[in-house]
Amino acid sequence: MRQGQTPRKRILFLDAYDSFSNNITSLLQTLLDVEVSILHIDSPLLFPSGLNSTPDEEANSRFVKELARYDAVVCGPGPGNPGNERDVGIMRFIWGLQDANVLPVLGICLGFQSLVGSCQGGKVKRLRRGLHGMVRTIIHRLDSSEPVEGDIFAGVNEFKATLYHSLCGDVGQEGIEEQTWEEMRWQPLDGCPELAPLAWVEEQREEGEGLEAGKERILMAVKHRTKPFWGVQYHPESVCTEEEGNKVIVNWFHEALRWNKEHGRAPVIDGHNLAEAAIKPSLLSQLTPAEEPRASGQWWEKFEADPVLHSVSVPLPRGIQVPDIVEAVDSEGSERIILDSANAAPATSRADVRGRYSIIAAGLDEALRLEYHTGDDYATTKLRSVGGLPVNLSQQVPIARYGSIWTLIAAFQDARHVDVEGPETTPFVGGFMGYITYEQGLMDIGICLDHPRPHHRPDVCLSWITKSIVVDHLAGVIHIQHLRSSGSEEDTWLETTTGKLLALQSNQRRSSFNSRKDIQLSQSLKKRRPSRSTSIQTPLTKEYEDKVRICQEYIAAGESYELCLTDQTSITRPISDQPLNDSISLPNHPLSPTQQRKQRRRSSTTAPTPSLILPPPSSWSLFKLLRTRQPAPFASYLRLGAATLVSASPERFLTYDRSGKCSMRPMKGTVRKSEAVSTLAQAEQILHVPKEEAENLMIVDLVRHDLHGICGAGNVTVKDLLKVEEYQSVFQMITVVEGQLPDKSRGKYTGLDALAASLPPGSMTGAPKKRSCEILKEIEGHKERSLYSGVVGYHCATGRGDWSVTIRSLFRWDDEQVTVKVEGAQEEERHEVWRIGAGGAVTILSTADGEREEMFTKLAGPLRVFGEAC
C-alpha cells in the first residue's frame, strides 16, 4: 500500500465446503474491490479440539479477534442442513455474537438458512422438491417510492438467479391467506418477527410434488430487523444469475459500511491473520531452494535435466493410421502410451469435436517413471534401462521433503523446463505422460481413502518421455522428437525411427499395405471360433435403480445438488496380452441387459468347454477395434506398469498453454443416437430442457470454482454455455470454461497448479464436490473407481498440457486375476479382469430407469469390443 492510500476493505468468507465458494469470493473482489480471506467452518486454527461442543473461552476469543479484522463477513453456501453443527461449524456462532462484537454479515444459501434458523421462530424445512441449477425470477419490491431501510434490493430491476437448494427458510409464509399474501409478504411475519422478508420466489407445483398442487412460497432474501444481518437464498455468483443481481451485493456492502460508520466500528488492521488468501499459493512457491530436485544429488534428480529438443518431420502418408505408426516403430507387448485423436480424419465420423494431434510415447523402457500410491509417505522413481542395458533403478522419495506429490511433480518438471521460441509446431515435445486415478483426486480434496487399501498400485503414474512421435492430422505431418540432456551422447533413435516411418510411406505407395491388412483381418475373423470362458458381470438393474433413489434421498435432504453415480462392469477372460496381430468379430449391437443376463448365466463360474485354443484378442487389438467403432477425440491406449487402459473418451478435462491459459470442457447431458434422435436439432430439443441444462450448469459453476481457486478473481470466463455436440454414438451437452493463471511473477503458477486444484473431474463427482464424493463412496459400496473417473494426458516440458477424463474406457491391472474352473479341463485357469465404469449425473428430476438406461448406453460402446468372440 502506498502512503496516504486508504487500505482496501476486507471481507471474511466462511467456507462451508461448497463447490461454488471461489465464485463468490471472485464476485466480491471484482464487484467491491475488496480483499477477501477465507476461513473454513471447521478451521482447526480456531478450534483445535474440534467443533462438537460450545467453544471454550480461548477459542471464542480467537474467533472474535479474527472477526475484528474485517469490515464484514459472508457466510457461504454448502451441503447439509444448518441444524447440523458439522454442516455450519463456526457460522452458527456469528448470529449470537455479543453486541460489542457484532459486525455486518451476508448469508448465502446455507449461510442464509443458518441465519433464518437462528432467529426466534425461524425454521428450515425441506422444499417440496429441491431446485438445483434452476433459474428463476426473484420477486422483490420494485416500487421504490417508499424505501425500506436496509433493503438491499432497492433500485434493482427484476432479475433471474440460479437456485441450488433443497431446504428453505420457514417464517410461517404458508399460513398466510392468499387474499392478504400480496401485502403481507413484505412484513415481518408473526412466525419470525425478527426478520423482514426482502425477496421471494413463487414456485408452481404440480400434484405429486409434495402436498397438493399450487404455489410454494420460497423465501429468497431477508434482513434482520435489529442487527446488521442480511441473507439471500439464491446464488448471486452463478454464471446464470443475471448481472442486474450484482447490484444487490453492491447495495449490501454499502449498507454494511454504513452500519460500521454509524456504530463507530473500524476493523483492526494489525495482528495475526488466521484466514487464508482467496487464491492458493502456487506449487513451486511452496518449495524452498533446499528442497528442489538436484539438491541432494540423487541419480534421478540429475536425470535428463536441462534438455534440448532435436526433431525431424516427415509427411504423414495418406491412409496411415496411428496404430500403423505405433506398430512400425515398436513391438507389441512392451509398454505404450498413445494419446490418440481417433476421430481426426473427416471420414471417420460426423463428430463436431475432432482432435488435431496424436501423441505416441517412445522409448518407455528408458523413461524415468514417477509413481505414487495415494496414502504413502513416499513416491518412487524408477528407471528400467539405460542405453539398452537393464539397470532397474528404483528409489523412494519422501513426500515430506516436498510437501505433496504435486510439488514433487512441479519441481521435477521445472528442472527439465524447455523454452520454445515463437509459435509451437507440436503441442508436446517431451515431458510427463500418464494417468492419475480418481482416488488421488479424492485425497486432493481431503477425503481419506479406506484403509487398508486392497492393493498397492500407483495412483499417479507419469513417465518422463524424451522420445515421442506427434502426428499432426491436419497438416499431414509426423514429428519425430528427442529431448536430450545437453551433455548426453547422441543416439540413433531419431534416425532409425525416421527410417521406419519413411518405409511406412513407401509401403503405402506400393498400395499393398492396406489391402494386405484387410485380407489378414478377414482371415483372422474366419479362423476365430467363439472364445473360451469369458464372463461379463454388469451392474444389476434393480440395484442400480435403487442406488439412483438413494442419491435422490441425499439430494432431497440438502446433502448434495447432483451426484454422478457410477458402477463397474467386470469382464474376466483368459490372459491375453501376448503380441498378437489379430482382430475379433463383433455383434452389430451392444448387448442389451437381457442378453447380458443370459450371457452371465451361461458363463458365470463354470466356463464352456474349450473348443479352439486361440488366446483372446490382446489389449492392443481391443484398442484398435474400439477406436474404429467409437472414434473419439480423446482416445488413448496405455500399457504402463501394471495398468492397461483402452479409452474412447470424448471428454476433455483440462488443457493449458505455455502462457497459463486454461480451458476445461465439462460434459453433462447425454442422449443416445437412434432412429428417433439422429440429428443435432433433434438432440438439442431433448437436451435443452431444464433437467439437462441444470445438470450441466451445476458442473459449470463447480468448474468455475475450481479454476477461480487457482486463477484468481475475475480470471475465469464461460464460452459455449450448454452447447450440444455430436459424437459417434451419442450427443453430449458441453460448456467451455476458461481461466488465466496469474502472472508468473506472482509465484510462478503452471498448468500443474490448475490440474492439482481441480481433480477429481467435477463432471464425475457432482456438486458440491467433497460431500458428493463422500456420499458416492458410500453408495458405490466403497469400490475404488481407479483409472475410471481419473485423467489421462500429458504435461509437456514447455509447460503446456492436455488431460482427458477417463470414461468410455476399459482397464485392467496385471495383479488382478481370478481362478476359473473350465469344464472338461484338468486344471483351473487364471483369468484377467477387465473393468468398465459407466454412470451419469443423478438430480432430483432424474428417474431411476432413465439413469439406468443412460448408464447402459455409456457402457455399451466399450463393452461391445469384447463381443461374442471373447
Ligand SMILES: C=C(O[C@@H]1C=C(C(=O)O)C=C[C@H]1O)C(=O)O
Ligand atoms: C459418468 C460418465 O460420464 C459422465 C457423465 C455425463 C452425464 O451425466 O451426462 C456425461 C459425460 C461424463 O462426464 C460415463 O461415461 O461413465
Ligand SMILES: NC(=O)CC[C@H](N)C(=O)O
Ligand atoms: N447451496 C446451498 O447452500 C444449499 C443449502 C442446503 N444444503 C440446501 O440444500 O438447501
